[in-house]
Amino acid sequence: MAATGNEHRGTKAFYVSTPIYYVNDAPHLGHAYTTVAGDVLSRWHRQRGEKVWYLTGTDEHGQKIMRTAEAHGVTPQEWCDKLVEEAWQPLWKHLEIANDDFIRTTQPRHTARVQEFVQSLYDKGEIYQGGYEGPYCVGCEEYKTPGELLDGAGEYAGQKLCPIHKRPVEMLKEENYFFKLSEYGPKLLEHYERNPGFIQPESARNEVVNFVRQGLQDLSISRSTFDWGIRIPWDDKHVIYVWVDALLNYATAVGYGADQEKFEQTFPADVHLVGKDILRFHAVIWPAMLMANGLPLPGKVVANGWLMVGGEKMSKSNLTGISPHQLTDHFGVDAYRWYFLRAIQFGQDGSFSWEDFQARYTSELANDFGNLASRVAAMVGRYFDGVLPQGPAAGPAEQAVADGLAKAAREADERIGERLDFAGGIAAVFDFIKQVNGYLTEQEPWKVAKDASPEGQARLAAILYTAAESLRATAVLLNPVMPATCEKLWASLGAEPHLGPLAEQRVADAGTWGRLPAGARVTKGEALFPRLEEPARA
Ligand code: MSP
Helix, strand or coil, X not given: CCCCCHHHCCCCCEEEEEEEEECCCCCCHHHHHHHHHHHHHHXXXXXXXXXXXXXXXXXXXXXXXXXXXXXXXXXXXXXHHHHHHHHHHHHHHHCCCCCCEEEECCCHHXXXXXXXXXXXXXXXXXXXXXXXXXXXECCCCEXXXXXXXXXXXXXXXXXXXXXXXXXXXXEEEEEEEEECHHHHHHHHHHHHHHCCCCEECHHHHHHHHHHHHCCCCCXXXXXXXXXXXXXXXXXXXXXXXXXXXXXXXXHHCCCCCCCHXXXXXXXXXXXXXXXXXXXHHHHHHHHHHHHHCCCCCCCEEEEECCEEECCEECCCCCCCXXXXXXXXXXXXXXXXHHHXXXXXXXXXXXECCHHHHHHHHHHHHHHHHHHHHHHHHHHHHHHHCCECCCCCCCCHHHHHHHHHHHHHHHHHHHHHHHCCCHHHHHHHHHHHHHHHHXXXXXXXXXXXXXXXXXHHHHHHHHHHHHHHHHHHHHHXXXXXXXXXXXXXXHHHCCCHHHHCCHHHCCHHHHCCCCCCCCCCECCCCCCCCCCCCCCCCC
């Protein structure tokens, strides 16, 4: 999928990453939410003509994975292989995720480079040996501070619980290696100050700044009570802490220590997409690790909110993880990709509701967008034998549509491409679709068609040209969100022979009026959004 044309040689790629996901279980809607957002962002930048690198993958070490594998009577590696091959990779394929690479932390390309990175920190005096005792949450794979724990009730009465997983923490006492994280507080604060956009949204930035201002503790970066991890190179009784291992995927996957040219053309990431639960790892520990090793810092870390069920974060450990297949079976893949970005302001939490999805599908996708496409194709077929007519004598009504398009295209680019405001960018395009529907209602081409005079026919041509040209632009602007649907629309407009493949259409040209030429062969294909079958619930 990556653009690899000569025009990109030597330039740095726009590099987008998702978190690498724990493979203790199959993916649910929450994981897919971040991955779809990253896919839309990278497709958008590809359509801007940029060289793009979109990375996702899996986090396979640590106690959580080890215990899950033990519980299933298989080795951790067997467990990971099975989950990656049978659940994670097939889901991304199903959801049309066009990632350029997929990193697994058990791959030698990763493990060897992680050892080198940690060794180099050790050689620089950034790592020392010490002891630590504290409450640990295996779900988070993180030591917690006593102050953030919750008091357990019911089956957990008398125990302290992790605030995220609502499960008891374990007291751990270990001789470990520590990274001198505490020394990086002032440098991190200075970086946040100089780069106000480094952590987004604003609420996430404030949380991190307050946290760092309180003073950082050194970070335990090794574990010695279990062995499912990458060995500490100078002391093989220890494995590297799973978060240090995992964060380094962003470097090892793009050639750190192995392919200098690729590394320089890709690293650092322009956008790390993360759920808000793992913001501190990415906005505090990761930049400090990079500073300690003299590597450049990422452009921004953008935290998305949580998909909630019954007021709780959707998760497998809370038994609320919903499989994306349950929704795509009913609504289709493109509507699924569209819905969560459309309905939830990126950065905020959002509740999933079947009823809301159903209502938006029907009104915005099927009625506003799908019907517009099929009506226009049907009328060009009926009145002009499927050949798009010249659109002469455009009047003020047509000019208003052209202006509306230019505005929608600008706004979508600014919101999706720059601000990661997916909901706002998609809304700009759907407001334009509403405008075109309103235009047709006012112009009543079905009545104008009865006027057989040359003026009447010219007027009809102008109206249908305006509507078809609007759909041309809509296909380009929605392609990153709904690629299969927009392909169908592109085919139905007969655009490809004149304008080339849809994925090669540039965002910057989308709002330029008059690109679809007269003579294009318009055909009425299958409905873009079929009527939903009842009953809806899975
Ligand atoms: N393995 C670590 C990440 C390492 S990155 C160097 C991890 N994995 S995870 O499988 O628990 O999932 C992480 C991400 O999945 C979250 O940060 C978020 O992006 C996404 N989500 C998981 N559950 C979610 C919701 N309920 N809602 C939205 N996103 C959620 O943490």
